[in-house]
Amino acid sequence: xxxxxxxxxxxxxxxxxxxxxxxxxxxxSVVREMTFKGNxxxxxxxxILWFALQLSFIGVIxxxxxxxxxxxxxxxxMLVGAxxxxxxxxxxxxxxxxxxxxxxxxxxxxxxxxxxPVNTRFLISLRQVDLGGFVNGMLGLAVMAYSGHQLxxxxxxxxxIGFLFLCGAGVFIHYSLMFLLSSVAFxxxxxxxxxxxxxxxxxxxxxxDGAFKGGFRIFFRFLIPMLLVANxxxxxxxxxxxxxxxxxxxxAMSLACFxxxxxxxxxxxxxxxxxxx
Amino acid sequence: xxxxxxxxxxGIQNTLVYRTNFLFRAGFSLVPLMATILLWRTIYAQSSGMxxxxxxxxxxxxxxxxxxxxxxxxxxxxxxxxxxDIKDGNISQFLLKPIDYMSYRLCLFFSxxxxxxxxxxxxxxxxxxxxxxxxxxxxxxxTFGWFLxxxxxxxxxxxxxxxxxALLAFWLLEVSTVIFIVFAxxxxxxxxxFPLNILPAPLAQFLNYTPFPYQLFFPVSIYxxxxxxxxxxxxxxLQTAWVAIFYVLARAVWNRxxxxxxAVGG
Numbered sequence: 210x211x212x213x214x215x216x217x218x219x220x221x222x223x224x225x226x227x228x229x230x231x232x233x234x235x236x237x238s239v240v241r242e243m244t245f246k247g248n249x250x251x252x253x254x255x256x257i258l259w260f261a262l263q264l265s266f267i268g269v270i271x272x273x274x275x276x277x278x279x280x281x282x283x284x285x286x287m288l289v290g291a292x293x294x295x296x297x298x299x300x301x302x303x304x305x306x307x308x309x310x311x312x313x314x315x316x317x318x319x320x321x322x323x324x325x326p327v328n329t330r331f332l333i334s335l336r337q338v339d340l341g342g343f344v345n346g347m348l349g350l351a352v353m354a355y356s357g358h359q360l361x362x363x364x365x366x367x368x369x370i371g372f373l374f375l376c377g378a379g380v381f382i383h384y385s386l387m388f389l390l391s392s393v394a395f396x397x398x399x400x401x402x403x404x405x406x407x408x409x410x411x412x413x414x415x416x417x418d419g420a421f422k423g424g425f426r427i428f429f430r431f432l433i434p435m436l437l438v439a440n441x442x443x444x445x446x447x448x449x450x451x452x453x454x455x456x457x458x459x460x461a462m463s464l465a466c467f468x469x470x471x472x473x474x475x476x477x478x479x480x481x482x483x484x485x486x
Numbered sequence: 487x488x489x490x491x492x493x494x495x496x497g498i499q500n501t502l503v504y505r506t507n508f509l510f511r512a513g514f515s516l517v518p519l520m521a522t523i524l525l526w527r528t529i530y531a532q533s534s535g536m537x538x539x540x541x542x543x544x545x546x547x548x549x550x551x552x553x554x555x556x557x558x559x560x561x562x563x564x565x566x567x568x569x570x571d572i573k574d575g576n577i578s579q580f581l582l583k584p585i586d587y588m589s590y591r592l593c594l595f596f597s598x599x600x601x602x603x604x605x606x607x608x609x610x611x612x613x614x615x616x617x618x619x620x621x622x623x624x625x626x627x628x629t630f631g632w633f634l635x636x637x638x639x640x641x642x643x644x645x646x647x648x649x650x651x652a653l654l655a656f657w658l659l660e661v662s663t664v665i666f667i668v669f670a671x672x673x674x675x676x677x678x679x680f681p682l683n684i685l686p687a688p689l690a691q692f693l694n695y696t697p698f699p700y701q702l703f704f705p706v707s708i709y710x711x712x713x714x715x716x717x718x719x720x721x722x723x724l725q726t727a728w729v730a731i732f733y734v735l736a737r738a739v740w741n742r743x744x745x746x747x748x749a750v751g752g
Binding site: 248251252254255258259262265266269270272273274275276277278397405406407409410412413416419420421425 | 506510511513514515517518520521524525528529532533537538660663666667670673674679680684685686
């Protein structure tokens with residue numbers, strides 16, 4: 210199946226068109242979520258429970274130690290909060306959409322998306338918004354604020370903006386890696402195992418990088434940058450950055466991850482043969 | 487009996503379809519496990535050498551054993567499949583056939599665990615080999631025997647509890663939230679995240695009277711020689727009691743559910 214390549218450069222008017230499109234997708238999602246209010250609230254509760262579980266793990270560890278590497282208790286709590294915030298933002302914008310890619314391939318519904326006059330990756334990645342993610346993301350921020358209070362931390366506005374920007378880069382890393390893994394669906398139809406596997410990587414993002422040395426640390430900073438995603442933004446807040454090149458590294462890795470996922474996507478879509486009749 | 491043997495054989499063939507999925511699952515779950523072990527190693531390097539009653543080797547052994555027992559006993563697809571069998575009306579056929587649905591699912595659970603265990607031998611085996619210096623042996627052979635028995639009971643307990651959760655699909659449209667909520671409790675109170683006996687004593691004592699530690703933590707504590715003498719017998723008695731209670735409960739819930747069942751789609 211040969212495809213017209215979507216326009217790669219996005220002119221200002223194009224940009225406006227995509228913005229309007231995205232607004233429509235938002236409206237759809239809000240309507241969809243509000244149809245099942247009970248379910249919507251239950252999922253928020255599930256996420257809160259799992260967040261509490263992660264925090265209690267930290268609580269139990271610090272019953273038995275004062276430091277992990279050079280991280281104190283409230284610093285790690287802040288890290289878990291930040292990691293939750295980043296993960297929930299990723300979930301709000303991208304997760305459901307990435308997960309559904311394998312279903313689109315399996316059922317052949319991807320055909321219709323390829324025919325629409327928009328960038329296919331844009332449409333696949335942003336089709337649905339998971340509103341619960343925003344609620345839970347705020348909870349992550351609240352936990353961060355509390356731990357910041359415990360640490361006696363004051364955050365000037367430009368540092369807060371820097372933090373949010375770095376979180377954005379973190380979300381982008383999660384998205385690019387997840388999209389990359391989801392694209393494996395073009396090779397094996399049963400891709401759920403792979404998607405599930407990504408949850409295991411999330412677990413690493415909320416651990417303090419000071420706990421790791423050697424190969425593990427290098428692997429999860431320079432290859433799969435999980436130890437950067439939440440660690441670097443928090444280290445900016447608590448003045449723990451080894452140097453500002455750590456921030457640069459995070460941004461560079463997020464661009465690199467996106468580039469790899471885009472290359473793989475282009476390669477995969479060329480392989481796509483429709484499943485339906 | 488013969489027919490259930492057939493179910494097991496068919497179950498093995500069916501789950502083999504998911505072999506890449508299982509392999510990924512087993513492989514990926516080693517990543518956070520590695521992170522947790524390294525995290526504890528850093529903590530031990532900075533402390534006096536003991537956390538609760540655990541040496542570093544004891545702690546590493548704990549997590550390795552949790553991984554093994556989990557591979558042998560965890561329910562992974564079964565509860566979703568049961569719930570969708572009910573929702574899609576697939577259980578109608580079981581009401582007509584001379585086959586008991588719960589026994590049928592138990593056979594499928596059993597075959598699923600066989601396939602998963604065989605597939606995870608390679609990744610988990612390599613991982614354990616890497617940490618072989620740290621893995622402690624059980625104190626003696628009878629202890630190892632009780633560990634195996636307790637592991638089997640843990641598998642039964644996990645199955646019964648998941649079965650009951652899935653049966654809620656008779657009444658609820660969406661059971662996945664309930665499953666995830668119970669899973670969260672199993673995850674923390676079952677000893678997945680950390681050994682329960684490093685908790686403050688009253689809390690650990692309290693947890694011993696809930697079913698969760700008997701899903702995972704208890705067999706591991708037998709292996710490590712922590713549950714012995716009177717503790718061992720009391721634990722095994724409680725574990726058996728929980729299996730029995732959930733078995734009776736599962737039967738009762740099934741009987742009520744069947745009366746409510748409307749065979750949508752059929």
